[in-house]
Amino acid sequence: MTDTTRIKLAVDAMGGDFAPKEIVKGVNLAIKNNPNLELVLYGDESQIKEYLEENERVSIVHCSSKLDMGVKDPIREIRTNKDLSLSKAFQAVHDHECAGAVTCGPTQGVVVAAHMIVKKVPGMQRIALCPIMPEFGGKSRLLLDVGANVELRPEHIVQIAHFASVYLKESNGVENPLVGLVNIGSEPGKGREVDKETYEALKNDPQINFFGNIEPKEMFFSDCDILVTDGYCGNLVLKTLEGTAKAVGKELEKAIKSSFWSSLGYVLFMKGAMKKFKKKVSGDDVGGALLFGVDGVIVKSHGSSNAYTFSKAIERCAMGVRGNYVEVMKQRLSAESSDQNQDK
Amino acid sequence: MTDTTRIKLAVDAMGGDFAPKEIVKGVNLAIKNNPNLELVLYGDESQIKEYLEENERVSIVHCSSKLDMGVKDPIREIRTNKDLSLSKAFQAVHDHECAGAVTCGPTQGVVVAAHMIVKKVPGMQRIALCPIMPEFGGKSRLLLDVGANVELRPEHIVQIAHFASVYLKESNGVENPLVGLVNIGSEPGKGREVDKETYEALKNDPQINFFGNIEPKEMFFSDCDILVTDGYCGNLVLKTLEGTAKAVGKELEKAIKSSFWSSLGYVLFMKGAMKKFKKKVSGDDVGGALLFGVDGVIVKSHGSSNAYTFSKAIERCAMGVRGNYVEVMKQRLSAESSDQNQDK
Structure with missing residues (x-):
């Protein structure tokens, strides 16, 4: 084709x-x-x-x-x-x-x-909602599930990781996409019982290129292409990301408007750069979430x-x-x- | 005293x-x-x-x-x-x-x-780790638990909400602090079983000034003083916040450096404003997490x-x-x- x-x-x-x-x-x-x-x-x-x-x-x-x-x-x-x-x-x-x-x-x-x-x-066994996250650091990443299922068993997460891997390979040409398990610590054995079981299931699956656990503070700085978790946690991560980006943007605006000189500097020199920045952070280019x-x-x-x-x-x-x-x-x-x- | x-x-x-x-x-x-x-x-x-x-x-x-x-x-x-x-x-x-x-x-x-x-x-019954979040929108907020307990029962969350409410009243002079339950939707009945039960327990507690469910995308824009959840989810929210603030900061830097004019504008007019912005976003002033x-x-x-x-x-x-x-x-x-x- x-x-x-x-x-x-x-x-x-x-x-x-x-x-x-x-x-x-x-x-x-x-x-x-x-x-x-x-x-x-x-x-x-x-x-x-x-x-x-x-x-x-x-x-x-x-x-x-x-x-x-x-x-x-x-x-x-x-x-x-x-x-x-x-x-x-x-x-x-x-x-x-x-x-x-x-x-x-x-x-x-x-x-x-x-x-x-x-x-x-x-x-x-399950369907999953998968938004493409803002391309921080020049890399596009998938996060799933973000809300199609409140809770997921390890075998469900493995299956949606397969689906996302196939998607990235076939549609985006990413060979061997790297899959990370969203967790509160990077070492094996971290998290809830379901996370520990999911870790083992992903690790032992020959069709998954498993990175290991990934903490959300590292998600924009790691090589992971796909971040998997259940719909409840994925939704929290996604909405925290949205809220933080918005709050940080507002603080930036306030900082710029806080003095005459920075307001002037903004108007004279920085409007273009800021527009580019806002577009990147808003995720308008991302084009929605996929239903896998x-x-x-x-x-x-x-x-x-x-x-x-x-x-x-x-x-x-x-x-x-x-x-x-x-x-x-x-x-x-x-x-x-x-x-x-x-x-x- | x-x-x-x-x-x-x-x-x-x-x-x-x-x-x-x-x-x-x-x-x-x-x-x-x-x-x-x-x-x-x-x-x-x-x-x-x-x-x-x-x-x-x-x-x-x-x-x-x-x-x-x-x-x-x-x-x-x-x-x-x-x-x-x-x-x-x-x-x-x-x-x-x-x-x-x-x-x-x-x-x-x-x-x-x-x-x-x-x-x-x-x-x-439990202890809880409670960081003070960056003061977006001129308001300081508590989030807990962020990791002392991976899972918490509703009665535990109610008790740590009490502790945080007493803290804000006695140490910060906040009368009747408003408590929100972190959740994936704002309506009652959202989330996992444990969230639904916690919602009812918080709502029916006469000593708690309950806001209802709060989605993380609204947490910096609501009147809530205290955001409660279990240690697993709280930790995910906190670390997503950290990661996003850092990624957004890096994108901003890149946008500024992307052209000669915006770099010049930055040096001439905006350094002070940006320094203020960075300090706010980094949370250096926050002074750590409390152990309740x-x-x-x-x-x-x-x-x-x-x-x-x-x-x-x-x-x-x-x-x-x-x-x-x-x-x-x-x-x-x-x-x-x-x-x-x-x-x-």
């Missing part, structure tokens, strides 16, 4: 705080920048048309409803309402009409809908995504489709399962 | 990466800045004397050995070696020769030694502390002694225990 292959993706045009406006503008941007991309938008047709720049590579499938950001019971909503833009976009992936889907919908709803509609790859374990490339972008961020999420999804990692992982799991059957 | 009361503290002069040099220099600084402070240094007398400025308020108790930073089995070491500088400093607190102690020793060793030598306040639950004011400063940081840790310890929070908590626990006995 080469870069000229046309890739068709489903877009949930109604998910997120600024839908459909920013979503559709993101679609316009992605279509302009990626000549081989074809997008199907799911949502309110008249609202979408207000912002959509006409293009033969974009079509609309009208949906009468959407999954609200504050939805209390997404499972019930997804079960009972068959005309949700999110569900219909995911159905298109399940039916192989589209190769992947992108949404800014509420995380829990996206995870549930992926489970129920796209469905897990046969043999996968389901039978399709699903990208969940921030609820607060703007057009630029959303266009990057679409590109991330296309990159995943091009890498074909879901197929590779499917074949591996199917081979393992037939090995196990022969062993019996 | 007024500020003119003399306060006598024990200092482990041999703990940390730069001991005894930076420790002793920190002692010199603290003695100069705090006329009512008296310090007893525990460690190698001849090494200490190399750096110590003579003062009638400083004395030395010679100790032949120290707890190494990389010690594999601190429990055994503390049990068998009675001449460790850390142990002797803690013994002085237990014997009421000193009102509190300050050390840069290895965290696990400090926790174990506090348990074994200083001992828990009667009625306390033991019968004495124990401050553990970073292993990498320099003289300035260590002097701030000494001041934090003196402030705790002045606040008398350990006594207040002791009385409360003793009253609770006699209430319970009467109920029987």
Whole structure:
């Protein structure tokens, strides 16, 4: 498969705080920048048309409803309402009409809908939400799970580490990705019982290039490509990262504004550098989180995504489709399962 | 008790990466800045004397050995070696020769030694390590536990929330400190089973001013004074905070150096502002972590502390002694225990 292959993706045009406006503008941007991309938008047709720049590579499938950001019971909503833009976009992936889907919908709803509609790859025990972290130190890293599962057993973590390793190899060309286990100390034997067992399981797996335990204070300075943990801890790490980056940014602003001279210096010389810095720290270029374990490339972008961020999420999804990692992982799991059957 | 009361503290002069040099220099600084402070240094007398400025308020108790930073089995070491500088400093607190102690020793060793030598306040079920976080947004906050216990039951978390509340009221004059439960979502019912139970226990406790769940991305922007969680999660949050602040700082440096004009602007106008910013973010002013639950004011400063940081840790310890929070908590626990006995 080469870069000229046309890739068709489903877009949930109604998910997120600024839908459909920013979503559709993101679609316009992605279509302009990626000549081989074809997008199907799911949502309110008249609202979408207000912002959509006409293009033969974009079509609309009208949906009468959407999954609200504050939805209390997404499972019930997804079960009972068959005309949700999110569900219909995911159905298109399940039916192989589209190769992947992108949404800014509420995380829990996206995870549930992926489970129920796209469905897990046969043999996968859990699905995992995997954001790409800001590229500090010029290196991109995956952290997972960050919230699809509150708790995970060691064998689940090993399996999602496989999935992430296959993704990085197939889609990003990273040979032998290095996997670290998020923990409170770097020595073996640190952490909770589940961490000690997971450490042993990862260490003894011949298909995983295991780094060992990694403390979060080192995560941006190590060679690890993939950081694994359960959904509860991963979510804490991710949200602490977000909160700290935001707080540090605000302190920086305050420091600059604290004197006449530094304010002047900022305006005269530093605006460009600061803009670059802010963009890096905000993670706008990252393009959302991937949902690993389901039978399709699903990208969940921030609820607060703007057009630029959303266009990057679409590109991330296309990159995943091009890498074909879901197929590779499917074949591996199917081979393992037939090995196990022969062993019996 | 007024500020003119003399306060006598024990200092482990041999703990940390730069001991005894930076420790002793920190002692010199603290003695100069705090006329009512008296310090007893525990460690190698001849090494200490190399750096110590003579003062009638400083004395030395010679100790032949120290707890190494990389010690594999601190429990055994503390049990068998009675001449460790850390142990002797803690013994002085237990014997009421000193009102509190300050050390840069290895965290696990400090926790174990506090348990074994200083001992828990009667009625306390667990001890907790409680760092003061960087003062983002002009507000100081406590996070605990960050590693004294890997796992905690709801009743333990409630008790350490009491301890922290009493500390903030007595030592910092915060009336009715607001307590938040660190969690992956703000709504009730989020998180692991233990989080749900802890939520109910905190909510139903009349002595706790409960905020509800707090996500780490909001922790620097909320009114919470105290953030509670178990030692595993607290440690992850703390270390993610450290790692992110460091990574963001490095990115900022890179952004500034990326062009001639911003480098020039930095040198001409912004050095002062940046210095202020770096100091704030590094947390050097914070002065270490407190050990709650033991019968004495124990401050553990970073292993990498320099003289300035260590002097701030000494001041934090003196402030705790002045606040008398350990006594207040002791009385409360003793009253609770006699209430319970009467109920029987």
